[in-house]
Amino acid sequence: MTETSALLTPHLGFGLGLRKEHYDAVLADRPEVGWFEVITENYLVGGGKPLDYLDRIRAHYPMAMHGVSLSIGGTDPLDSGYLKALKALAARVEPIWISDHLCWTGVGAVNLHDLMPLPYTEEAVRHVAGRVRAVQEFLGRRILLENVSSYLSYHASQMSEWEFLVAVAEEADCLILLDINNIYVSAENHELDPRTYLAAVPVERVQQFHLAGHRDLGDYRIDTHDEPICDPVWDLYRDAVRRFGTVTTMIERDDHIPPLAELLTELGQAERIAAEETASGALDRSGNRAWA
Amino acid sequence: MGLSRDPAPLREVQQAIQSYVLRGDRDAEARVLSTSRVDARTRLDIYAKGYRLRLLEALEEDFRAVRALIGEVAFQRLAEGYIDAHPSAHFSLRYFGQHLPSYLSHGEYSASPWLFELASFEWLLGEAFDAPGATLVSPDALASVPPASWPDMGFTLHPSVRRIELAWNVTRIRQAVESEEPPPAPERSEVGIPWLVWRQGLKTYYRSLEPDEAASLDRVREGATFGNLCEDLCRWVAEDEVAARAAGFLRRWVTDGLVTAVRLA
Numbered sequence: 045m046t047e048t049s050a051l052l053t054p055h056l057g058f059g060l061g062l063r064k065e066h067y068d069a070v071l072a073d074r075p076e077v078g079w080f081e082v083i084t085e086n087y088l089v090g091g092g093k094p095l096d097y098l099d100r101i102r103a104h105y106p107m108a109m110h111g112v113s114l115s116i117g118g119t120d121p122l123d124s125g126y127l128k129a130l131k132a133l134a135a136r137v138e139p140i141w142i143s144d145h146l147c148w149t150g151v152g153a154v155n156l157h158d159l160m161p162l163p164y165t166e167e168a169v170r171h172v173a174g175r176v177r178a179v180q181e182f183l184g185r186r187i188l189l190e191n192v193s194s195y196l197s198y199h200a201s202q203m204s205e206w207e208f209l210v211a212v213a214e215e216a217d218c219l220i221l222l223d224i225n226n227i228y229v230s231a232e233n234h235e236l237d238p239r240t241y242l243a244a245v246p247v248e249r250v251q252q253f254h255l256a257g258h259r260d261l262g263d264y265r266i267d268t269h270d271e272p273i274c275d276p277v278w279d280l281y282r283d284a285v286r287r288f289g290t291v292t293t294m295i296e297r298d299d300h301i302p303p304l305a306e307l308l309t310e311l312g313q314a315e316r317i318a319a320e321e322t323a324s325g326a327l328d329r330s331g332n333r334a335w336a
Numbered sequence: 337m338g339l340s341r342d343p344a345p346l347r348e349v350q351q352a353i354q355s356y357v358l359r360g361d362r363d364a365e366a367r368v369l370s371t372s373r374v375d376a377r378t379r380l381d382i383y384a385k386g387y388r389l390r391l392l393e394a395l396e397e398d399f400r401a402v403r404a405l406i407g408e409v410a411f412q413r414l415a416e417g418y419i420d421a422h423p424s425a426h427f428s429l430r431y432f433g434q435h436l437p438s439y440l441s442h443g444e445y446s447a448s449p450w451l452f453e454l455a456s457f458e459w460l461l462g463e464a465f466d467a468p469g470a471t472l473v474s475p476d477a478l479a480s481v482p483p484a485s486w487p488d489m490g491f492t493l494h495p496s497v498r499r500i501e502l503a504w505n506v507t508r509i510r511q512a513v514e515s516e517e518p519p520p521a522p523e524r525s526e527v528g529i530p531w532l533v534w535r536q537g538l539k540t541y542y543r544s545l546e547p548d549e550a551a552s553l554d555r556v557r558e559g560a561t562f563g564n565l566c567e568d569l570c571r572w573v574a575e576d577e578v579a580a581r582a583a584g585f586l587r588r589w590v591t592d593g594l595v596t597a598v599r600l601a
């Protein structure tokens with residue numbers, strides 16, 4: 045029933061972000077989680093607790109490595125020190141895949157430690173795609189790029205965010221980590237339709253979903269990852285499952301981290317929605333029955 | 337979406353946005369679209385405020401005792417100044433605070449010299465926490481070295497080992513803060529006290545050292561042999577006690593997990 049496109053790794057189920065607050069609970073309780081996503085930079089250290097727990101938890105669960113510092117849209121040269129460290133960590137973790145964000149993080153050797161949005165131009169498509177290809181060649185594997193939450197947009201842009209994302213993914217031949225919450229947050233902030241966004245993304249390149257909570261500050265929304273997923277994002281996720289089928293999914297929680305059990309309950313809701321939407325018919329992974 | 341109204345190359349756009357985030361340079365406003373609810377400047381400010389907040393949080397995490405000692409408001413002012421003076425240049429936020437101790441040794445903060453010491457000590461704790469690991473030498477390994485070979489014996493110390501001289505009671509301040517007790521007032525001792533910071537297993541430790549142990553440990557880090565240590569110890573103890581003193585240090589270092597290799601010439 046589920047036909048996986050040639051580009052994609054088969055479905056790995058429902059996962060969580062691995063956070064230090066949960067290290068001991070994960071090892072003691074071995075929760076029924078399909079996999080864990082780890083923040084790459086947290087483990088680019090010499091040793092000690094972070095790497096010790098990483099290895100011990102990796103022994104029981106598949107892991108994906110999710111980075112925040114690649115600056116794939118940056119205009120400084122790619123950071124070879126970072127890339128080497130990333131590759132070395134990947135050799136240790138043997139991740140199911142490696143992801144980062146479609147953004148830039150600084151210029152002139154400065155790191156803003158933020159996921160800065162790009163202007164959506166032809167120039168940027170060519171620039172980013174070239175860098176993705178270089179990174180993929182260095183790592184010897186395809187990477188996933190994630191759409192970010194953004195709070196500003198540029199006069200310079202020549203296309204929509206989704207056209208930009210798709211153009212980069214096609215030209216670089218990389219995969220997509222679709223963050224459903226980020227689509228919602230950005231759509232609200234830029235007064236766009238999140239469903240138009242979903243419909244534009246090619247099913248055969250979406251390897252993973254992110255879900256998360258955000259803050260509604262009235263005039264705009266901020267991607268804080270510090271509260272439960274809100275109803276409109278659950279609704280959008282439901283639509284995403286209709287279009288993309290059962291996609292490997294995880295919930296990000298980076299602040300106000302609740303007990304593990306609470307996140308497992310939230311993950312159960314994602315699983316339930318995916319089951320409801322995929323059980324209702326012969327939904328195939330290429331999304332042919334989408335928008336039924 | 338048609339033709340761009342701002343044909344600036346990517347790098348120029350990024351430089352303008354970054355200048356706003358770092359310094360509030362308003363040239364960026366002309367490059368950013370407003371929405372019906374939020375103008376360009378407010379949108380840029382989301383990034384500018386987020387930038388400062390993230391870096392402040394990183395410093396708060398790494399310098400908990402400095403923050404507890406000077407209070408939230410003064411710490412925020414310190415962080416603001418430091419953020420402007422030292423933009424992050426590393427791919428990881430983990431290293432953002434590395435220049436805070438030296439920042440505290442200059443300008444207005446040099447009038448409170450305990451802050452430099454406290455920040456230096458806290459940074460070393462962080463370094464020991466995630467330094468590389470290494471296999472330790474077991475006490476049995478020492479026992480198996482024939483007595484005649486002891487003078488030529490050299491040692492490799494664990495990568496987490498750090499040394500620092502502290503004139504102020506900053507370890508007690510840190511300890512109080514970690515136990516959620518009010519920190520004692522800064523107090524200077526007559527002479528600087530040598531301290532050792534290291535990690536054994538997953539736990540970070542620190543202890544004060546007698547001057548001769550500190551000097552011996554520092555010599556070992558430079559590659560000295562057991563014989564060299566004995567020669568140096570003559571400055572502190574009588575000649576017939578030298579070997580026992582040095583052997584005592586060595587056994588303790590091995591038990592504490594400081595020694596990762598014994599080299600025989």
Ligand SMILES: [Fe+2]
Nearest residue numbers: 190223254296
């Ligand atoms: Fe995400």
